[in-house]
Amino acid sequence: MAAQIVENEEPQLPQILIHRLPSFDLPFKAQLVTRFRLIDPYASSDPTAFFSSPQAQSVRVLLPVGPSPVTADTLRCLPSLQCVIGSSAGVDHIDLAECRRRGIAVTNAGSAFSEDVADYAVGLLIDVLRRLSAADRYVRSGSWPVKGEYPLGSKLGGKRVGIVGLGSIGYEIAKRLEAFGCSIAYNSRKKKPSVLFPFHENVCSLAANSDVLIICCALTNETHHLINKDVMTALGKEGVIINIGRGALINEKEMVQFLVQGEIKGAGLDVFENEPNVPKELFELDNVVLSPHRAVLTPESFTTLYEVVMANLDAFFSNKPLVSPVDLE
Numbered sequence: 001m002a003a004q005i006v007e008n009e010e011p012q013l014p015q016i017l018i019h020r021l022p023s024f025d026l027p028f029k030a031q032l033v034t035r036f037r038l039i040d041p042y043a044s045s046d047p048t049a050f051f052s053s054p055q056a057q058s059v060r061v062l063l064p065v066g067p068s069p070v071t072a073d074t075l076r077c078l079p080s081l082q083c084v085i086g087s088s089a090g091v092d093h094i095d096l097a098e099c100r101r102r103g104i105a106v107t108n109a110g111s112a113f114s115e116d117v118a119d120y121a122v123g124l125l126i127d128v129l130r131r132l133s134a135a136d137r138y139v140r141s142g143s144w145p146v147k148g149e150y151p152l153g154s155k156l157g158g159k160r161v162g163i164v165g166l167g168s169i170g171y172e173i174a175k176r177l178e179a180f181g182c183s184i185a186y187n188s189r190k191k192k193p194s195v196l197f198p199f200h201e202n203v204c205s206l207a208a209n210s211d212v213l214i215i216c217c218a219l220t221n222e223t224h225h226l227i228n229k230d231v232m233t234a235l236g237k238e239g240v241i242i243n244i245g246r247g248a249l250i251n252e253k254e255m256v257q258f259l260v261q262g263e264i265k266g267a268g269l270d271v272f273e274n275e276p277n278v279p280k281e282l283f284e285l286d287n288v289v290l291s292p293h294r295a296v297l298t299p300e301s302f303t304t305l306y307e308v309v310m311a312n313l314d315a316f317f318s319n320k321p322l323v324s325p326v327d328l329e
Contacts, residue, residue: 013037014317015058016085019074020065022047026087028306036313051077061085061316063309064094072098083316087309089113089169089296090246091326092219100328107312110324111168112304113296118172120295121214121244122180124268127289128240129154134286157181162210164203164226165217165245166192173214185209188217203227207234212242219246229254232264240266244295247272256281259288270295 015037018026022042032038039059041050050056051074060082064070070084072095084094086108099106127133130153138150159182163170166186174184174197185198187206192199200206203226207213213235217223227241227250235241241264243250252273258264259282266287272278275293282288311323 014061014313015039016061016063016313017041017056017059017078018063018065019070020068024066024068026063026065027302028309031306032310035310061313063087067093070094075099075102075104083107083312083322085309085312085316086326087305089117090218092246096326096328105316105322106326106328107322107324108326109305110308112308113301114168114172116298116301117169117216117244117295118176120270120291121169121173121216121242121268122176124242124244124270124289124291125177125212125214125240126156128242128266128268128287129156129159131286133289137286159183159211160185160209161212161214162186162200162206163197164206164213164215164249166195166197167216167218169216169244170214171195173216182212203231204234207231207239208236210235211238212240215241215243215245215249217245217249219249224248225251227251227255229258232258235264237263237265239264240268242268244270247275252279259285 013036016032016039018029018038018040020042026032029038039055041047044050056077058080059078060080062070062078062081062083063085064087066088070093075081075095075098081104083105084099084107086094086106089109091106091108094106096106131151135150138144144150157180161177161182161184163174163184163186166174166188170186174186178184185200185206186195187200187203200209213227215227217226225248229251232255241250241255255267256279259267268289270291271293278290282290308324315322
């Protein structure tokens with residue numbers, strides 16, 4: 001059998017194709033199955049067979065799980081597809097150009113993860129500045145009685161923070177850091193009329209006027225390696241980089257070189273270019289905090305994500321406006 005229907009096969013229920021990597025699953029699939037007829041190719045011993053089966057011809061809704069790639073080849077196997085209901089904030093894993101060409105609507109997680117990611121970004125920044133993880137290792141290794149007092153960290157309050165990408169996540173980060181007494185500036189595709197923070201048209205200018213650069217913009221062809229040696233040079237030796245966006249937003253090789261050579265002060269990284277592979281040079285640096293792409297993941301965020309996904313599905317099947325549509329223009 002090319003694909004298996006998960007639990008509920010009542011024909012009157014709307015049909016959804018779950019598209020996922022082998023290691024990923026929806027935490028709320030059991031809830032979805034009460035409302036929808038789910039097709040999961042990975043329930044079969046040959047997941048790829050589904051996409052060449054007659055069953056694929058009638059699929060109208062695709063629900064990719066996490067970062068599961070939705071390529072042009074995948075889309076071509078689904079000639080009736082009308083909507084991709086994304087379950088992540090970023091959509092760089094979806095071929096948006098092909099969706100635009102075909103007139104396929106795309107949604108994302110909206111603001112489901114914004115607060116949790118913002119909390120994590122601030123946590124990474126405090127950790128880098130105050131050297132919390134490094135201090136923990138210092139104590140656990142028994143170095144404190146032997147080597148004495150641990151080196152001082154830096155104060156967060158008063159720092160100039162540049163946010164690259166002032167969307168819902170960036171704005172939540174800004175609110176939190178304002179409460180710490182930081183000054184905020186930002187760079188986005190365009191200036192936001194309702195935002196009072198200073199706007200910089202290019203990232204080099206933002207970096208030159210910041211002590212901290214927080215990266216939370218979308219990964220596109222235009223933003224790939226947006227943070228390069230020119231930006232890091234502008235940020236300077238006392239500058240800190242926090243990345244909770246996508247790994248490829250930063251030229252990782254250049255960043256590693258800057259960190260190893262002391263050309264920037266530190267970094268807090270939740271994402272990497274070739275996950276789960278992390279440059280080994282970073283393992284030895286106490287001024288770098290590493291995290292396994294977990295900024296978005298809390299039980300609370302999954303609950304909110306389920307609500308957003310359900311709202312988008314209900315809207316689609318009711319011919320109403322989608323709740324969190326992605327602009328494909």
